[in-house]
Amino acid sequence: MYPSELRYDREHEWVRVEGDEAVIGISHFAQDQLGEVVYIDLPSTGDTVSAGETFGEIESVKSVSELYSPLTGEVTAVNVALTDTPETVNEDPYGEGWMIRVKMDDPAQLDEMISAGEYEAFVNEGA
């Protein structure tokens, strides 16, 4: 449920590093807690996101949550398909449900993130 090649944060985002870019999405745990996603508000290509700041919102029938960026950088791609099919986040949170791609300003920020094992332990503690 928590692929080991990804890095995670305690706000339930995951990051996949591809060269100097990072793909960001939300974890299986986050999508399960939210329930069926019906709206997603994401930034645009060219926008800047900052570590620890919100970069969008995700909304299910019952609740709304902010999306927090674990990294600082420029958005180089946005998964616009999610606008029409937001439920993809539930169905495939680590694949087709990715949200944004960011050109990292400071790859050292990845060191602040936690591993799959640490994240799983965090979730099991009742995050």
Add this chain to the structure above:
Amino acid sequence: MILRTPLYEEHIALGARMMPFAGYEMPVQYAGVIEEHAAVRSAAGVFDVCHMTQFRVFGFGAADFLQSVLTNDLDRISAIGAAQYSLLCDEGGGIIDDLIVYHTGDLEYMIVANAANRVTDHDWLVARLAAATAADGRPASDLVEIADESDRTGLIALQGPRALEVVGELAGEGFEPPTRFHLAEARLDGIPVLLARTGYTGEDGVEIVCHESHAPALWRALLSFPEVTPCGLGARDVLRLEMGYHLYGSDMGRGVDPVSAGLAWAVASDKGDFVGREAIERVRSRGADRKLAGLLVANGIARPGYPVLHRGTAVGKVASGTYSPVLATGIATAYLPAELAEPGTEVEVEIRRKRVVAEVVRPPFVKHTSLS
């Protein structure tokens, strides 16, 4: 202390996500709100509503007493088995609760009311009864008993176009279901029940009253049908709002009269005196200042408390709001100045940082169901 319904263990076994509601630990969802909602609109869904309040009001003075405290005309359910939506109001016309009153037998009525209002309603009814006199001058309390049956009563709702089919199977041969807004005794899988053709979803279906000890067996019997899906409070809220059904505490409360709430149809002005009559008639004749309006929100989900604006000026707040899977859009209610509560008016809802356009419409939001 948080209470549990007799079906608590069933919910846990089904993997429900539980949350506190009206003092009870209740299932908010099992498989998911959208899936459960779809089951009710297309087949059948089963809901634990054991938390709800039941009063039995009986005796030679029961009808007169209820006629004097409820807003709707009890004479319309003079036939045993008939039921009616009604309101309990205070002298100022404020809504204490909304409820369904069932004429269950000779000199006997059953009231099903909101769980959160159980104590308030009971205290109110008992105090009004203590103050009432019967036609011959004798204390009304000599002629009426009010019994709170909530603890020993289980209530399970089975709703959806296929609900009656399932009930028929469990009731066995020769079963004739009660007509809409009527109830009848039945045996489902051998369990003695009262079967009421009422609900809170806009679909055909029943609410099944049983002894609380029988609730788990009944629940399992209903779920043994593949067409029946367990549904939580999440789906229930979406279903009821799609129909424009009011939720006590969100769409109305003590501070609102029935006319402003759009519930004047449940207030009989052609019957004798009843608590709140004068105040309600005053609002009816001069017109409500603010009215509950339905809102279609195209680009977002308006949630309770979000500000509603008209040409940049705040004019109200969202009362109820959710996402309608049938319409694939946001739907909401809000109290607005009467002149803005007219269908076709364009307003805005402030959804966090954004203002989105909303159109005032007349509920129900969803027009076609197995009841229409």
